[in-house]
Amino acid sequence: MGTIPYGRQDISEDDIAAVVAVLRSDFLTQGPVVPAFEKSIADYCGVAHALAVNSATSALHIACLALGVGPGDLVWTTPVTFVASANCALYCGAAVDFVDIDPHTYNLDAVALAAKLADAKVAGRLPKVVIPVHLCGQSCDMAAIHALALEYGFGVIEDASHAIGGRYLGEPIGNCRYSDITVFSFHPVKIITTAEGGMAVTGRADLAAAMALSRSHGITREPAQMSHAPDGPWYYQQVALGFNYRMTELQAALGVSQMGRLDEFVAQRHRLARRYDTLLQALPLTLPFQREGTYSGLHLYVVRLHLADIGRTHLQVFEFLRERGIGVNVHYIPVHTQPYYRQLGFTAGQFPQSERYYAEAISLPLYSGLSFGDQDRVVAALKEALS
Template identity: 45%
Template structure:
């Protein structure tokens, strides 16, 4: 038994973060104040994007992005089955039909071939595929250039689900960063506590389109605008002087209350300022795992690394052969827990969920099922030490 419990993930909060929150609590604004604008500016800078629109969760971010492209009940959205429910559900919220894609069993990532297959299935079902949602599992990016080329050929939008990938760099010279929308229209992020950047709950969408940014801002705040240049009414909100009233707003379409508070954004800004340090530490820990991979027992290996990508790893996924060495996943997870090591499964394939299951009968998801039946997320988080990883690997050896 280890001296401490090592969870699979946890937030990293220090005194700077606490002071940032206290400062907001003592200010005049707890929500819809200057901390929101500060966070959005910092995030746009960190992602090299033109616009960053913050919201209250990664799920909201995905829903906002789906709305921005005009996804509706007449459309199909292609989503990999290896992801959290939100990637599919956010598309379903619009009335669109979700078509699930398979994945590479060694990485859990969707490829262009999986996208091509899903497009064919959508068309055979008489559906119009309007968007693809590549999911950057564990912080590793899908081959966005290849996926984007297929999507553009089909006249589809691309929404990146980068909820795991804040801080990841990619490209032949690692010259791009997740969220820059080089090969997409919009990118969604999550800032849940187990992610690299924590806001308690929080999310954001980045884009380089001013039109999309406007739609995102409206949708997260009930569809309300307070900008006179966007008003339609001729006299409803005008003072007797003929000027628009300072109190006046208009709703051009229904929206949601997806706003993030100043409290969340103050924490988010404090965390974002440490993103480079967080990413460097997580990369160091990831490399420590891979340096010890050859010492793992036969039948246990780490998920494959993808080329031209330096992930800021949210997860460290191991793959087990032969139904977890013939012992079953429950046994392995319980044994590691008894050794003081927390693990988790990412993810139960979404196409197997009761709500979606009837839509995928007879479809080949062999890559997805192979990945699901062998995957287990090992601990990785900023405050871990290399020694902690040695403890994890030692426990794996004892299985």
């Protein structure tokens, strides 16, 4: 028996045909398929603007730039995320701080955020932007975060890398009702994939225009953005310092095809998660909690070990499962504990909920192609590990 990964892509013959069609076309990099993919995401989310890029990290970077993040500014996010959610602010020359997690959802805690903002206002050190991360695909408490943004005057970037296909208060994650910009990831282990790739969506034309410039070297072909009339039809101007963050036609073709099965992928993840909930309920574990009003994209199924009731350590359970071909993982190592962030002055103990979570969390295999038989194998191995 082979290893069951914690996540993997689901590629159909239609997906392959879509990519092959681009290979046989006139455009491999920038052509008609990238805009078609952007439109499919924008239409799905009910948002005005979508910009495809080569990774969610790039999307976070240009989102920060569009909101004016720069030297002297402060960006807050959660410690329990991939490092890109924090690094994007450092790319802009800003400083980073963190807000601890809600102990039930593992998302940025809106109550802790409110308390930290009140203290920061007194100290004169309010954030320019807050980046809530929809961990595992479940939305943060965005209505509360939005209300705080209005009160304290900061921008909001939703890191929805885990969450495409999810909903919040009955509406699609990504409609930007409670944020300035939302970012998605299409890495192979995510809900849909473009191999590598990401997307930034926004309801604001000014932010979309700023991100479009940053995505492609700061170059424009729009006469309205130029310093003088074009020299001719070939003409372009670099009007800002940008980057090469573009998505290819090949990636976008895969994305367009995958979007046709997005709802099916998420529904199957929910069926598998409900089955895990039933099969694991008697074990010494904390199972995932879903806040009322949320419908998770369910990128990850994270359990927390009741270590006091188990005869093995966190590491021993992890290794036991890996040795039996169960490709579990841990999402994530709190960012503030990374050596680079320690050098910036962060220390252990600053965000205790995040550190407790890390000491107990294990991500079990979950992806749309996971069979019930393989899921049973995961459960049997976990029961043996915890016995």
